[in-house]
Amino acid sequence: MKQHNLGTVVGFEFLRVVTKRRFWVAALAIPVVLAAVFSLVFISSSSTDNASQAQKRAQFTFTYSDGSGLVTAAVAAQFGGMKATDGDKAVADVKSGTVDAYFAYPADPATQPVQVYGVDRGIFENGKYDAVARQILVTGAQQKIGSPELTTMAQGDVKVTALTYKDGQVSGGLDTVIPPLLFLVVFYLSIVMLGNQMLNSTLEEKENRVTEMILTTMNPTTLIVGKVISLFLVGLVQMLTFAVPVVVGYVFFRSNLNLPDVDLSHLVLEPQPMVVGFLLLVGGFVLFTGTLVAIGAMVPTVKEAGTYFAPLMIMIFVPFYVVSVIVSDPHAVIVQVFTYFPYTASVTAMLRNGFGTLTLAESGIVILELFGLGFVALRLAVYLFRYGSIEYSKKLSLSSVLGRRRRV
Template sequence: MNKMGTIIGFTFKNKVRNKSFLITTLIMVILLSIGMNIPYLIKVFKGEDGNGAQSSGVHIAVIAENGSAASQLLQAYAKQPGVDATVTPYPAADDAGLKQALSDDKVDGYLTYTEQSGAGLGSVVFHAVDDSAKVKSFLQSALQQVNAQLIAGDRLTPQQIAAMNAPVPLGTEKISADGEAAQDKSHPLINYVIVYVLLILFFMSIMMTGNMIAAEVTSEKSSRIMEILITSAAPLAQMFGKVIGIFLVGLLQIAIIAAAIAANLMLPHNSGVLQDFNLDLGQLSVSLLVYGIVLYILGYFMFALMYAAVGSIVSRTEDLGQAAMPVMMIGFVNFYVPLFSISTPNTLLVKVTSFIPFTSPLSMLLRIGVGDVAAWEIILSLLLLLVTIFVLGWLAAKIYRTGVLMYGKRPSIKELRKAMKAYKI
């Protein structure tokens, strides 16, 4: 046990100090930070970094050739408490000031309308390069109130008009075919985002750390260092020490990436990014994160043991890619099935793959996060995965024990079986 602890510590320190780990992690953090700050960077390059730049909210220009009641009412509506908008009147659509404001992105567009001879607004046209949902929502509410005030005149107070235009709350309840109330099984949008991020993060971490294990075992074997190591520590202590040590490296990398995401979300210009995408962290299921960690740990050890076994039977690092190809293909299936099924998590394919141990870590994560899954299905999937890990651990130990001292060409399955029979765990 002491020797295994030494191997774990040595492997962890060696990989963390490795330039490839540091550079890869740094690149991932930089790319992630750039991706999360692209909208702000675009504004900075356009000169909209907050110094005299357009503030958040809606900015509308309205054409009021001779001044009009509709324009004044629209400006008054924008000044109400809780309305994040500005309405600026201009005399004509070809006004130089309006063109400059459009060019500098200080207004989202301009509004032209014709008032009816009787009451109310006539035709209304909004001219904009990009009419966002926020602008549309403001215009719908504002023009509805302006139209109501033009029609009502002095007969109704602004409070009465606002109450008249206020939407009536409408609740919904799903029912089954027999009229009984059905349970709403819809998942919040934040779950889809978390599942998508975890799928990518776990796949990259498992594949990178798995390749680290195989490459380290093969390099030690090809340089004949293995012959020295085998005299100081048992092969099983070496294998499991490397697997656990690199597992800690993977956890560290995930923690660094998670910290980078949290740090970017805490930046002032990103404070409202979650609200802009209708994401509420309060709706995030804690059980999803717990199951995600459990499935990541189990999935890691399953693939790590396979990579360790593959690395032990290869004598040259040049042959490692070809030997590890079957394991990599299993990893790709494990990743792509849930990734392309994220919008349809309850298909038969996802259900079947969530019970196959080699594909269950990420497929079951998808079903837990955004699908319909029973508790017994989760338990059964985890049990099958645990049994597979124990079987692979026993098999990998026998392969590793015999493979690390077999040099020359890659041994065939028949040769491996013959050598493994001579060694009992």
């Protein structure tokens, strides 16, 4: 008598994957690489800071000539420079090594370059000449303006607070776009990280020649659903494994790694886009999982399955080739096609949902389409697995399976 213990299937499939060494090697590969990159960035940042401090402490001698009137003796003295009486002699002094550098400021620095002559100290050390010459000119210009407020505005350091309105209410702008788009990130991670697992979930039993034995004791629907749930749980484990080093690096080593300070308190969680984004994520996951499981049940080997896997992966990245059109002209024909074509619908709809161009009616249609076709794909996977369990040497014919089902 066939059993219907879904929990047994989920537990077995989940433990079978997570107890394998190769799973953890693959799952930990990205975190280990990230940790190595973070360590290198940390070491490099420390070395750069030390070199910068040493460069600041290291004084070098220079002379200057000024045709702009912006560089005064007081400004040059702040950086340890002296005015040159003869430009040609100043260049000759640099060539002979008597002084380290000579800066020749033109009459109009806005249109003419500052000529810098220096003793070669190496590619990285030579940059200090340009930096000091530029800072002297900036300092002189600031003093010429004579007003800290005007200086700040002249540098473009002006704070702007913007308010935009939608339907008479203040909209959150970019702060409302980011949260729904996080579902798109999760979707990509889940498909990329679990794609092979989805494809091989039914192939493994066929290649091991144990499918007949399984089907004598287990309902195929229970088996397929259990595999899908276990895939979801495995995906959660992989995502947590991937996220931990990122979170640790940001929380404890953000300043050392030069990571931007992200203020999440400004993000706006609007109910409709968040609910729609979640449903699109789940619907897309169900559709792709059902399709990949069905392919695995139909073909006899992993090699043959790969010919179907690649086009499906391409489908989820195709919308990004027209992302500018999706954002700027959501009613374009190509955008509408991508919105309703099943294997590009989830990504395109999530993009439009994040940017606020997906209407509630369109959301409903796409969500129903994804869940409906996902259910069909899962049912098809069950039929293919049941009737293709003994096809070990050739690909199962979809038309013959469906014809056999109708005759039964």
